[in-house]
Amino acid sequence: MNCITCIEYIIVGIMIISAILAVEWRDLLAAAVGMAAVSLFASLLFFMLQAPDVAMTEAAIGAALSAAIFIFAIKRTQRFETEEEEKPGWWVRW
């Protein structure tokens, strides 16, 4: 295993971990940042797969524009996922 293969394994591992965190976080703003991190590491993988044009497009659209429109949508709606188990009362899970 040479150096390039080690870097590929590290980038894929960080990408999968940030994808799991982006799905599991309750704060939607943090989840949007995690999704942007997934796009950023996918852009690095595109560059290592010898596709520089796809890497530029993914970095511009996936990491910047997509996260920006998610943040605007979160600003218009609510930031946190409502967690009904934490609220008191028997009627909340009706």
Place this chain on the structure above:
Amino acid sequence: MISVYYFGAISLILIGLYAVLVKKNVLKMLIGLSIMETGVNLLLVSVGYISGRSAPILSEGIGPNQAVDPIPQALVLTAIVIGVATTAMALSVAMIIYERYGTLNVEEIRRLRG
């Protein structure tokens, strides 16, 4: 042994599918859809990769037989643009849902009106 790119791409597709199926918030489902789209793009580019060859840009010492397959890259370049357009339209629909119903939980939206 499978390539690490295939493993990463299929893992992203499965994580996005989990988010779309299990999560109840509309924005979290859209985040899962976006992650799934990134995984599909990564899978398509890694199919056309040949180890040891360089980028398909015709220049001084690079001929057509020293470059990777350029056709999946053009395909993915189109798929990225389609994905961000789909995400923008779905986010505007989610904002309209929040203005009309006051919630983003899919179970409550189904409960409010059938």
